[in-house]
Amino acid sequence: MTKHVGYLLGIAAMAILASLWGGPAAAHGVTLKVHHALPADSPFHTQFLVAWAEKVESESAGRLRIQLFPALRMGGGAAQLFDQVKDGAADLAWIAAADTPARFPAFEAFELSFATNGAQGASRALWEYARVNDLARKEFRGVRLLAVAQHGTPQLHLRSHPVRSLADLAGLKIGSISRATSTLLAAAKANPVETSSDRLREALSKGELDGVALPWEAVTALAIDELLKHHTEADAQSPWLGSGVYVLAMNPATYKSLPDDLRKVIGANSGAETSAWIGKVFDASAASARKLAADRGDGFDTLPATDLAKWKAPAQTVVADRIKDLDQRGLKGEQLVESARASLVQYGTVK
Numbered sequence: 001m002t003k004h005v006g007y008l009l010g011i012a013a014m015a016i017l018a019s020l021w022g023g024p025a026a027a028h029g030v031t032l033k034v035h036h037a038l039p040a041d042s043p044f045h046t047q048f049l050v051a052w053a054e055k056v057e058s059e060s061a062g063r064l065r066i067q068l069f070p071a072l073r074m075g076g077g078a079a080q081l082f083d084q085v086k087d088g089a090a091d092l093a094w095i096a097a098a099d100t101p102a103r104f105p106a107f108e109a110f111e112l113s114f115a116t117n118g119a120q121g122a123s124r125a126l127w128e129y130a131r132v133n134d135l136a137r138k139e140f141r142g143v144r145l146l147a148v149a150q151h152g153t154p155q156l157h158l159r160s161h162p163v164r165s166l167a168d169l170a171g172l173k174i175g176s177i178s179r180a181t182s183t184l185l186a187a188a189k190a191n192p193v194e195t196s197s198d199r200l201r202e203a204l205s206k207g208e209l210d211g212v213a214l215p216w217e218a219v220t221a222l223a224i225d226e227l228l229k230h231h232t233e234a235d236a237q238s239p240w241l242g243s244g245v246y247v248l249a250m251n252p253a254t255y256k257s258l259p260d261d262l263r264k265v266i267g268a269n270s271g272a273e274t275s276a277w278i279g280k281v282f283d284a285s286a287a288s289a290r291k292l293a294a295d296r297g298d299g300f301d302t303l304p305a306t307d308l309a310k311w312k313a314p315a316q317t318v319v320a321d322r323i324k325d326l327d328q329r330g331l332k333g334e335q336l337v338e339s340a341r342a343s344l345v346q347y348g349t350v351k
Contacts, residue, residue, distance in 0.1 A: 030258065031065045035085070036094035037078040037198050040070040042221035043285030044094070048278050052269060060265045064258075078198040082249070086142040091254045095247045098177040099196050104139045105329055109336045110150065110245050111180050112319050118348065119243075119286075123149040123279030125343035126245060127272045133339055143249035146270040149278035150243050152215035152286045154181050156232040157224075161210055162299055163232040166307045175200050175212040180242040180318045185213060187314035200224055215243070216286040225292065230299040234308055242318075248278075 034053070038044050045068070053066035072078065074090060078099040085093035097104050097111070110126050126148045130136065136145045156163050156174070163169055169190040176182040177200075182192035195203055197218070203209045204227045211228065212219075219225045248270075255263065294300070319337060326333030 029060075029063045029065045030262070031067050032091040032254065033067050033069060033074070034092040034094070035069045035072070035074045035081060035090035037072050037081065037096070037099075038070055038094070038221050039223050040068075041223075042070070043217055043281055043288070044221060044278070045070050047285065048281045049094070052274070052277075056265060056269050059268065060262055064262055064265060072198065078196050082143070082247075085249050085251050088251045088253060090251070092146070092248065092250045095249060096177070096197060097245045097247065098179075099198075101179060101194070102325075104135075105326055106133060106331055106336050107135055107139050107148075107245060107247075108179075109322060109326065109333075110340050111178055111242055112315075112322055112337065112340070117153070119150055119152050119279035119282035120276050121279070121348035122243065122344065123282075124272055124276040125340075125347035126150050127275040128347060129340050129343040132343070133336065140247065140249065142252070143247075144252045144255050145247060146250050146266070147248040147274040147278060149246045149248075149275055149282065151217055151246070151279075151282045153234070153243050154178070154213040154215055155234065156211060156213055157219055157228040158211035158230040158232070159204060159207075159209075159228060160230070162230040162301060163211075164301045165304065166310060172210040173208065175203060175209045175214075177214070178242060178244055180322075181213050183318045183321075184242070184311055184314050187311065197222060201227070204228075215282070216289040217282050220285070220289040220292065225289065226296075228293075228298070230301070231290075231293055232301045232303060234303055235305065242315075246278075248274075 034049065036045070036049070049068060053068060056064050056066055069090070074084070076084060078096065081090070081093040081095045082100060082103070084090045085095075097108050102108070107130065110129055130145065130148055154176075156169075161168070161172060166188040169185065169188040171189070171191065173191045173193050174185050175195045176185060176192045177195065177197055179194070182194055185192040193203070193209060195209070200209075200212060200222055201224045204212070204224055212224070219228065250266070255266065258266070323333030323337055326336055
């Protein structure tokens, strides 16, 4: 009888301990899974995400553990990342708005040809734009926004055709991940091919594309740099013709399951300064990617100022068309565009 009672007491004690340890902030910690489409050696992963994860783990005294899944290792495609974090398949995800075209119209308005030429300031401005226009509620319902970012402007990267003027683009199949960039390419009589970021390498390898219009940092991040031998740039001091936008999002149920102190850790590693940090990484990685291409002996050309001027009218058409599209969706297009410009005036590098 004594042994039986002792056995029951032992089971009860184990059950009590299990209940104490089984909560979201248990002694063993909480593991958060972060999913994204970029390779494990991409600058975003190595220079931001790894450092961010280490910072979160340190500030939570190890109670938050971050498990990183680059290169879509949790399955699915780049276009599914938003739904994965929304549905809870991933706790966090890094999402390119261009991978789900027109899904976030007000957010994508920031991709347009605004007068900026630095990702760090632009990313800080993008956070302010999202905040002022309440995009977390209006366009990102179902996830919690932790950070936003804008990468550098697209440059032209070719497999075997040097491009020394816009005339050289005629007839070339150029991969694009932005509607705005595609419009500018079409104005130069190129054949823009809108392609998701995770398919660009395959398309280049198969000869489906003659080149891509991507920012420098994306060329190495997507591991397509060895497939591209010629690079045509706009002048470094010229305003960007457009740029992609991104979101670091968290599943809201996961966030709510955390105790207050761990929510504060997540909050301290979110927002405007975290967004600017990502932009700073993009700025630095662009310079590194360009140097790698130069060290390989790739060819470089610069578009003449007269050619860039030819893109001014199509760029304004892109802005006008986007305003019209926003209006048709029941949004205030011109107001959103002006809001984006105002944010860049305040926080971005403006010409």
